[in-house]
Amino acid sequence: MRLAARPVGQPRPGDWEHTEEPVGEPGEGEILVRVKYLSIDPAMRGWMNDAKSYIEPVGIGEVMRAGAVGEVIASRHPRFAVGDHVSGAFGVQEYCLSDGRGVAPADPELAPLPVHLGTLGMSGMTAYFGLLDIGRPEAGQTVVVSGAAGAVGSVVGQIARIKGCRVIGIAGGERKCRALVDDLGFDAAIDYQSQDVRKALREHAPDGVDVYFDNVGGDILDAVLTRLARGARIVVCGAISQYNNTEPVKGPSNYLSLLVNRATMTGMVVFDYADRYAEAVRQLAEWRAEGRLVSVEDVVDGGVSAFPDTLLRLFRGENHGKLVLAVAGG
Amino acid sequence: MRLAARPVGQPRPGDWEHTEEPVGEPGEGEILVRVKYLSIDPAMRGWMNDAKSYIEPVGIGEVMRAGAVGEVIASRHPRFAVGDHVSGAFGVQEYCLSDGRGVAPADPELAPLPVHLGTLGMSGMTAYFGLLDIGRPEAGQTVVVSGAAGAVGSVVGQIARIKGCRVIGIAGGERKCRALVDDLGFDAAIDYQSQDVRKALREHAPDGVDVYFDNVGGDILDAVLTRLARGARIVVCGAISQYNNTEPVKGPSNYLSLLVNRATMTGMVVFDYADRYAEAVRQLAEWRAEGRLVSVEDVVDGGVSAFPDTLLRLFRGENHGKLVLAVAGG
CATH class of the missing domain: 3.40.50.720 (NAD(P)-binding Rossmann-like Domain)
Incomplete structure (x- = not known):
């Protein structure tokens, strides 16, 4: 899902273009991730504006930025093996080639994958x-x-x-x-x-x-x-x-x-707190395991093409808890 | 000068009433101060509103609150002698009876009296x-x-x-x-x-x-x-x-x-910094003595009756530096 236009006011489906392209092969030091869940966030609206902010805007024609979790299906990276589950800014797409920067493990035994985008994300x-x-x-x-x-x-x-x-x-x-x-x-x-x-x-x-x-x-x-x-x-x-x-x-x-x-x-x-994420994940996971912290996810089916509609749900206040879009089944 | 009405928008002279009353004699533990200069401050506008703020509003019929410097002309207070110069919230009036709370010495040798309302006030x-x-x-x-x-x-x-x-x-x-x-x-x-x-x-x-x-x-x-x-x-x-x-x-x-x-x-x-005023006065007076800190006062003559006009000068941006109203001559 590539950004096609800069919205004025509420975004519309035509602000993105859904393209189909061949999936690449990972080069040396890269992984190929099959995306399973996308994190749908209010901040996405800001990333669509061409304005100075805390992060670069998404360029016209670029894949829409999104946090996601997925499974490594090919790896030429020493830190990741095929079958590993990982989280990272994989974007609104079904497959993502990544050099591993900003990619973290997402242990499905610790919590269901959508929780790695919400409470533990x-x-x-x-x-x-x-x-x-x-x-x-x-x-x-x-x-x-x-x-x-x-x-x-x-x-x-x-x-x-x-x-x-x-x-x-x-x-x-x-x-x-x-x-x-x-x-x-x-x-x-x-x-x-x-x-x-x-x-x-x-x-x-x-x-x-x-x-x-x-x-x-x-x-x-x-x-x-x-x-x-x-x-x-x-x-x-x-x-x-x-x-x-x-x-x-x-x-x-x-x-x-x-x-x-x-x-x-x-x-x-x-x-700004990236160097302390591990501390927070450890503490949040502990509270969750003790039953003191309840994770609420609102998982929407529909895949990448459902992204525009799903994002708009946020602005209508229709989500309850962490809004997540399932891409390729859990 | 007593508050007569709560202004809506810009205050008008009729919001205060100028009354003449006999000057009292200090009781035990009190001083009588002849007011020499009044501090004219933007915050005075807020004190005229009947709204929750960081300080009680001035009541209708009460003497308008103002910081001031003056001379002790009668004293039954152990800390103050006749002839001492002092600063305090003496109000928009020519004479003030005070129990000495919130009253500080204002040494005219350290700086001219208006400076005790400005840089050192x-x-x-x-x-x-x-x-x-x-x-x-x-x-x-x-x-x-x-x-x-x-x-x-x-x-x-x-x-x-x-x-x-x-x-x-x-x-x-x-x-x-x-x-x-x-x-x-x-x-x-x-x-x-x-x-x-x-x-x-x-x-x-x-x-x-x-x-x-x-x-x-x-x-x-x-x-x-x-x-x-x-x-x-x-x-x-x-x-x-x-x-x-x-x-x-x-x-x-x-x-x-x-x-x-x-x-x-x-x-x-x-x-909130009252317990550290002495530290600040010492430092500011030192910088002033060294010539590193220039005090700018805008002293208006005219006495208590000129108070409404003088206050309005602030909101028209006509003052240059600390606006001070001379009451009884320096």
């Missing part, structure tokens, strides 16, 4: 480092996370619970909100579709919000800003509400609450 | 702690300050120079900008009234902005956000462009630059 890394390094929650503090039913948010909330915090999730729809409390152990959930977020925060966070992990931006960020506790930390991880904007991004009108509350708002990009 | 404290503790500039880095010709900004820029940084000031008008470079040693100045701030920042900060000390908010904050260096620190000290708004505050549309650049935006309130 970039989503889990983002949650782990964003919450613990930037948010620095302390036991007894109140942590709020938006996009709470999503791949990152669901892990953020559960880590905060493990750390002894009171956790409030903000998500869209009653079903998602119920699952946060019933299945993931959140203390409370706010349905932004049917509830007044400010009012609900007043009720659920009477002493203010110590850490806010923001995946959505927009009005929800503004609502949380009105409820900050003294010295609060806001982790700016994303702003899915703003990614398809054709108008300028809505800045947080209530940002002067940072001044009143001596609070801080900090951006994070998970790639 | 709350403005200097704000610059010192905001820049050094929150901004954490390193030698060779680029520091940008808005409201650069004002009481806080002029000190921020000079401290950054002392610390070996490249300093760019943003101010309104050619005269102010020229003074920043010629008199205060800034490396460059941008006149937001006549220049395109983004373009000028591209020119003067080609490697990006490491520290931004924001006194103004609004469009200038948005412009600086487009030029952040990796790991930049934004100090949110004020937002004078937004204080008289009757519409909601303009949030920074470009706040996602925090994410792209792993940057941080932190609010500060000088009162």
Whole structure:
């Protein structure tokens, strides 16, 4: 699936072109990977824009960038053998030739393959480092996370619970909100579709919000800003509400609450923590094995051609947990 | 000068009432201060609003809050003698009875009295702690300050120079900008009234902005956000462009630059540093004595009745340096 056009606003299927090409043979030091699952992420929207960001945009005509897991089916690389399962930025395609850079083992005995894209993949890394390094929650503090039913948010909330915090999730729809409390152990959930977020925060966070992990931006960020506790930390991880904007991004009108509350708002990009991924995977896998961290994956069948529709599900808030596209069967 | 009404938008003279009342006698543990100079600050606008903030609003009918310096003319307090000069929150009035809390000596030999409201007063404290503790500039880095010709900004820029940084000031008008470079040693100045701030920042900060000390908010904050260096620190000290708004505050549309650049935006309130004021005064007075830190005061005559007009000068950007209202002659 190659990028064919730079979308304005919401992407459309015609922004990509599905091409069929012969699969190459690995050269010396390369592997050929059969892709099994693709990670579908809000950040993909940003990669389609021709703008300075934390990563190069995908070029027109290039294979659309995507994290993935797959199986090595041919190898001339000393670190990888045929039959190994691996994760890496293999792109939206069925086969990928790779020189092994950025490729990590994905042990199917440790967890099902889609979990290596979610809790044990970039989503889990983002949650782990964003919450613990930037948010620095302390036991007894109140942590709020938006996009709470999503791949990152669901892990953020559960880590905060493990750390002894009171956790409030903000998500869209009653079903998602119920699952946060019933299945993931959140203390409370706010349905932004049917509830007044400010009012609900007043009720659920009477002493203010110590850490806010923001995946959505927009009005929800503004609502949380009105409820900050003294010295609060806001982790700016994303702003899915703003990614398809054709108008300028809505800045947080209530940002002067940072001044009143001596609070801080900090951006994070998970790639900066690459040298500590192993630490995070070990810890997350341990919590998962102990049953303290539940992985939620939303696996969509349909293969590479279903990619555009699947990506759009994210922006409609239809996914529940980590959105994964199955390419060639598990 | 008592607060008579809560202004909507820009304050008007009728928002205060000038009353004449007999001067009281100090009781046991009290002093009577004859006020000589009043500190005129943007923050005063916020104190007039009936809203949760970092300090209680001034009540209707109460003397308008103001920092001031004056002379002790009667004392029943062990720490203060008649003839001592002191600074404190004496309010917009000619005489003030005080129990001595929050009152500090203001040695006229160390510096002229208005300087005790500016460089050696709350403005200097704000610059010192905001820049050094929150901004954490390193030698060779680029520091940008808005409201650069004002009481806080002029000190921020000079401290950054002392610390070996490249300093760019943003101010309104050619005269102010020229003074920043010629008199205060800034490396460059941008006149937001006549220049395109983004373009000028591209020119003067080609490697990006490491520290931004924001006194103004609004469009200038948005412009600086487009030029952040990796790991930049934004100090949110004020937002004078937004204080008289009757519409909601303009949030920074470009706040996602925090994410792209792993940057941080932190609010500060000088009162949190009260236990370190002495350290700052000592250091600032030393730099001043060495001629490395120039104090700029804009002293307006006219007494208490000139207070409303004088405050409005701030919002019209008419002051140059620390705005001070002389009450009873120096």
